[in-house]
Amino acid sequence: MRVLLVAAATALAAGLVSAPVASAAPPRPAAAEFDFWFNQYGYTPKADLPAGEHRVVIGASCNGDSVGAQLYHVTWGVDRKVGDVFEIPCEGATSAGYQLSGGEYYLYLLSGVDNTHITGHW
Secondary structure (H helix, E strand, C coil): CHHHHHHHHHHHHHHHHCCCCCCCCCCCCCCCEEEEEECCEEECCCEEECCEEEEEEEEEECCCCEEEEEEEECCCCCCEEEEEEEEEEECEEEEEEEEECCEEEEEEEECCCCCEEEEEEC
16 A cells, blocks of 8 residues: 555656646737627627737728727726727728737727628737
């Protein structure tokens, strides 16, 4: 019994010594992509973005003139607006850059028409 206990302890110690070392820097999340339809208004899926510079590239296809977009930071209570409203031309695309503090973000989109198609990525 004692020999079995010593063997198990030795195997456990060997496993701990040979365990891989965790990376010091957390991996950067993959680009968040979205592709969806909405009527009148909609929201992009939430993206968990680290602190730093970010750019969203977004395109719209709709029967109106343009789609208005406002970035929001998810917080306790009322979500906080980030930056200014920007315009996405229907049947076109645009991009917007932000200096973010990190956390969850989403875009509120307003087209005023049905069957609006949005594609984009961070």
